[in-house]
Amino acid sequence: MLRRFILVLIINLILYSSKGLAAEVPFIGYGAGGYNGKLMIFSIPGLELLKEVPIGVDIHAHVTDGKNLFAIDKAQNVISIIDLSNSSVKKSIKLPDYFGPSSIAISKDGKSVYIAGELSGKVASVDVASGKVVTLDIKPLPSSPNFVALTTDGKYCLVSDYSNNRILRISTSPFKLDKELKLKSPHGIAVTPDGKSALVSSKFYASIIFVDLKDFKVEMGIKTGAVPLDVIIDSKGAFAYQSQHASSEIVKIDIAKREVVGRFSVKYNPSSISITPGDKYLVSVNKFSTGIYDGLYSNISENGGTVTPQNMEVIELASGKSIKQEAVSGDISDNIILSREAIKDASLKGKSEFIKKGSKPDVAPKEGVKISYIPADDRPPGVFDADDGAIEIRLKALSYIFAPNIVNCFKGDTVRFIITNIDEKALYIDKPDVVHGFTINGFEKQTNVLLPKGVSAVVEFVADKKGTFEFYCSNFCGPVHHEMRGRFVVE
Numbered sequence: 001m002l003r004r005f006i007l008v009l010i011i012n013l014i015l016y017s018s019k020g021l022a023a024e025v026p027f028i029g030y031g032a033g034g035y036n037g038k039l040m041i042f043s044i045p046g047l048e049l050l051k052e053v054p055i056g057v058d059i060h061a062h063v064t065d066g067k068n069l070f071a072i073d074k075a076q077n078v079i080s081i082i083d084l085s086n087s088s089v090k091k092s093i094k095l096p097d098y099f100g101p102s103s104i105a106i107s108k109d110g111k112s113v114y115i116a117g118e119l120s121g122k123v124a125s126v127d128v129a130s131g132k133v134v135t136l137d138i139k140p141l142p143s144s145p146n147f148v149a150l151t152t153d154g155k156y157c158l159v160s161d162y163s164n165n166r167i168l169r170i171s172t173s174p175f176k177l178d179k180e181l182k183l184k185s186p187h188g189i190a191v192t193p194d195g196k197s198a199l200v201s202s203k204f205y206a207s208i209i210f211v212d213l214k215d216f217k218v219e220m221g222i223k224t225g226a227v228p229l230d231v232i233i234d235s236k237g238a239f240a241y242q243s244q245h246a247s248s249e250i251v252k253i254d255i256a257k258r259e260v261v262g263r264f265s266v267k268y269n270p271s272s273i274s275i276t277p278g279d280k281y282l283v284s285v286n287k288f289s290t291g292i293y294d295g296l297y298s299n300i301s302e303n304g305g306t307v308t309p310q311n312m313e314v315i316e317l318a319s320g321k322s323i324k325q326e327a328v329s330g331d332i333s334d335n336i337i338l339s340r341e342a343i344k345d346a347s348l349k350g351k352s353e354f355i356k357k358g359s360k361p362d363v364a365p366k367e368g369v370k371i372s373y374i375p376a377d378d379r380p381p382g383v384f385d386a387d388d389g390a391i392e393i394r395l396k397a398l399s400y401i402f403a404p405n406i407v408n409c410f411k412g413d414t415v416r417f418i419i420t421n422i423d424e425k426a427l428y429i430d431k432p433d434v435v436h437g438f439t440i441n442g443f444e445k446q447t448n449v450l451l452p453k454g455v456s457a458v459v460e461f462v463a464d465k466k467g468t469f470e471f472y473c474s475n476f477c478g479p480v481h482h483e484m485r486g487r488f489v490v491e
C-alpha cells in the first residue's frame with residue numbers, strides 16, 4: 001500500500017514538474033520587480049506567479065544569455081547574475097558607488113554587458129567573467145543615459161540621454177564615445193535584426209524616429225501616439241510595437257513601410273512591453289489600474305494610504321485581442337520572456353496570484369531605519385531643526401518633482417524625512433490614484449518607500465557618510481517619472 005502510494009506520488013511529481021506545467025505554460029516571464037527588489041517569475045499567457053526571487057532593492061532591468069539573467073539594481077548599484085536552471089543568484093558584480101543603473105544590454109557571446117547609469121551620467125562596460133567594470137563619463141553634465149541597446153554587429157552601444165536630447169554612439173572596443181546624434185526626448189531604442197536601423201521613441205514628440213545606423217543620422221520620424229516609451233521589434237523584423245503611456249495603447253508599426261498599421265488599447269498607461277518567442281503574445285506592463293483593482297491591497301498604514309496595484313495585460317498579436325489581465329505586485333520595469341522548454345528549473349511549478357487580497361504593497365526590506373506613516377503633513381517644505389535634535393527634511397512629491405530637490409545635512413546627523421504626495425492627480429494622464437516613491441541611491445536600504453496620497457512617509461536614519469546622493473521617484477508615476485529626481489548632500 002505504502003509502496004504504491006509512493007509510486008503514485010513519484011509519477012505525479014514527474015508529470016507535474018515537467019509535462020504538467022509545460023502543456024499549459026508555453027512561456028515564462030521574468031519581471032524586474034522594481035521597488036520590491038525581486039525577480040518575479042510568471043506564466044504566459046496565464047499570468048500566474050510561479051516564483052519570486054528576492055535579489056535587491058530596486059530591480060530595474062535585465063538581459064539574458066539564455067542560461068543566466070543579468071539584473072541591475074538601480075538603488076544598490078549591483079548586477080545580479082541569476083542561474084536560469086534553478087532561479088537563484090549565483091554571482092554579483094558591484095558597479096561603482098552611486099552609478100544608478102537603469103538599462104542593460106548584452107553582447108551576442110554573453111561575455112560583456114553594457115549599462116546606462118541614469119543617476120550618475122555614466123555608461124559602463126562590464127566583463128562578465130572577471131567582473132571588471134570600465135566607465136565612461138557622459139558629458140556635459142547633467143546627463144541622463146537611461147537606455148542602452150547594442151548594434152547587431154556588437155560594435156556600438158546606442159544610448160539615449162534625455163537631459164541633452166541626443167543619442168550617443170559608443171564604440172565597444174575600445175570603449176569610447178564615437179558620435180552623438182541630436183534627437184528630442186529619446187527613450188526606448190530597438191535595433192532591427194538586419195542591423196540597418198534603430199527605432200527610437202521620442203517621448204514628448206509623440207513619435208518613433210528611424211535612425212540610419214550606417215551613417216548614424218535621422219532618416220525620418222512618424223507620429224505614433226502620446227508619450228511613447230518602450231519600442232520592441234518582432235523576431236522577423238517586420239513589425240515594431242511601441243507603448244504609448246498617455247494614450248494607453250500599443251501601436252503596431254510596419255517597419256518597411258514606415259507606417260502605423262494597428263493600435264491595441266490597454267488599461268492603462270503602459271510602459272515596458274515584450275513579445276513571446278515566435279511573436280504569439282505581447283505582454284504590456286500597465287502602470288495604472290484606476291478603477292480595476294481598487295481595494296485589493298489594504299491601506300499602507302493605520303493612518304490610510306491607498307495603493308492600487310499595477311497590472312500586466314496579454315495581447316494575442318494575431319487577433320489584437322486582450323486575452324488576460326492581472327494585478328501585479330511591485331513596479332515591474334522590464335520583462336524577459338522565454339519558452340518553457342528552454343527552462344530546466346523544476347522548482348517553477350507552484351502557481352499563485354501576484355497579490356493576495358488584503359495584503360500590503362510589497363516593498364524590499366529596510367535596514368537601520370525607523371519608518372512610519374502619519375496623516376498627511378501640511379506644513380511647508382524645507383529643512384528644519386527639530387526639537388529632538390534631528391534634521392527634519394519635509395519633502396513634497398508631486399508630478400513630477402520633489403520640493404525641495406536639493407537638501408543638505410552634515411555627516412552624523414540624524415535625518416528625518418517627512419515625505420508627502422501632494423498630487424491631486426498625475427499630470428497629463430489625469431490619474432487620481434498616483435503613487436510616488438522615494439529612494440536615495442547610497443541610502444537605499446533606509447529609504448525606498450511608497451508615497452500614496454493621504455499620508456506622509458516618515459523615515460529616520462543617521463547620515464553616516466559624506467557625499468552627494470541622488471534620490472529619485474521609485475514608483476512609476478507618469479510621463480515625466482524618470483525626471484523626478486533630487487540630491488541629498490551630506491557634508
Ligand SMILES: [Cu+2]
Pocket residue numbers: 400435436437473474475476477478481484
Ligand atoms: Cu513620481
